[in-house]
Amino acid sequence: MRISTAKKYAIAFCLTLGLTVLVSCWSPDVTQTAESSLQQAQTMAQGITQQLITQTQNPSFAQPIDCKLGQDCFILLYPDRDPSPNAVDFGCGRQTYDGHKGTDFAIPDEQAMARGVPVLAAQAGKVLRVRDGIVDKRIETEADQKAVEGKECGNGIVIDHSSIPNGTGWETQYCHLRQGSVQVKPGDKVEKGTVLGVVGASGLASFPHVHLTINYQGKVIDPFVGPAATAGCNVTRNPIWEQSFAYIPTGLIRAGFADQPPTMNELWQGKFNQTILPQNIPALLFWVQVYGVLTGDKMIFNLYDPQGQKVLNNENFANESSKTWIGYVGKKNDPQQPLTPGTWKAEYQLIRGDRTLVKVERQLQLE
Known part of the structure; x- marks a missing residue:
């Protein structure tokens, strides 16, 4: 109403x-x-x-990415609300880092990036600045980070929203777009929802995403609490999003099977997404990639053979917090007791206290 x-x-x-x-x-x-x-x-x-x-x-701003949150995209990092060297997000969680100024809408991997996920104007306005031509290379080392100094936003766009009601002084900035995808130029007028480009991993990006920063009169605004909020997380919230976003500081990125231990880099590349593997593989591993893991979180892995027999159960607790985390369990393919062909099933749960925050099931056909 x-x-x-x-x-x-x-x-x-x-x-x-x-x-x-x-x-x-x-x-x-x-x-x-x-x-x-x-x-x-x-x-x-x-x-x-x-x-x-x-x-x-206050004007309102729409989701800047064409996807369904919780299905094919997710919010991985939020603005930092702690002015000290520490960091806290608006939900009093740790899905941010010191000085992080925007909201990171992420996609699962580089394969999704290659298919193209549109970046959208969060509100109508006039394009002020653009940059394109920066290569998409996820940051993995200090040398990678140094190589993008002064170009941390990568391929990006800045839009002025003075033309909309109550929009004077408001700007949005979109970062890390895919190289060659920017579709607007300075002076262009855009409507809310106009396609600006597609999600990439250019600039200071360690995963494919679009980073949205909202500024009012030159000051960074956390859209989850609004411009009047004081520092910290225990504040009155007057969000300026057009729609309501649930705060989900812990969730699933991807899960699947592999024939060898996966690395974080390989998962961001989109590897190990097969649903069929040959029977002669050296091992059968079930892996999960999760964000927002906290110390003490309980992890439960189960693996079932084609006869429905539980052949593996692993329960342990996270010994440290991690913004992104991978874990896996598996079974070697012993020539004396080879893996049985058929449909293998696996389950994973992340439990915090009395709440199950992540629950996933996957199947693989072994032929």
């Missing part, structure tokens, strides 16, 4: 009046208490009024 600006102010005024009338009906014997309550009521109403005014002054 939408409420007009005039109605919002009227509601706030009525709240003040209603609370005042309620207090004025109390007996003279409690005059001091009544005056105190009236002052509290007026302060509360002023706060509500200010909140409504703040909300009407």
Whole structure:
């Protein structure tokens, strides 16, 4: 339900009046208490009024990537809300790092990147600056990081939103687009949802994603709490997203089978996505790639043979926190007891306290 600006102010005024009338009906014997309550009521109403005014002054911004969160994309990192060298995201979690200024909408791997996932304008406006031509190379070493100094955004776009209602002073920046994909130029007018390019891994990117930074009057704004929020995570939230995003600090990136231990680099490349493998492989491994693992998280792996027999059960606890994590279990292909052909099944759970945060099942045909 939408409420007009005039109605919002009227509601706030009525709240003040209603609370005042309620207090004025109390007996003279409690005059001091009544005056105190009236002052509290007026302060509360002023706060509500200010909140409504703040909300009407802020534009809203749409998801900047054409995908379904939780299905073929996910938010991996959030803006850092801690001004100290420490880091915390708006949900009081650790899916950020010191000085991180934007929201990272990630895709599973480079194969998805190659297929092309559109980056969209989060709101209408005018293109101010663009850059293209930076190679897509995920950062793996300090030398890689040094090579992109001064070009950390990679292929990117900056849009000014002064043309929309309450948009004066607001800008959005889109980083790490795929080389050669930028479809706009300075001076172009775009609408909300206009395709700007596709997701890449250019600049200071260790995984394929689009990094969205929202600025107001030159100041970075965390879109999950709004421009009026103070530092830290225990703050009043007035998000400026057009839609509501669930806070999911822990989740699945990918899972599958392999015939050898996978590395993080190989998984970001998109390797080990087969659903059929030959019977003569050296080993059968079930792997998972997860984000937002915390110390003490319980990991449960189960592997079942084609007869439905549980041939492997592994339960352990994470000994350290990790923004991205991989784990795997498996069975060697012993010539004396070769792997049975047929459909193998595997399960994985990540449990934190009494909550199961990740639960996944996969199947593989061994031929």
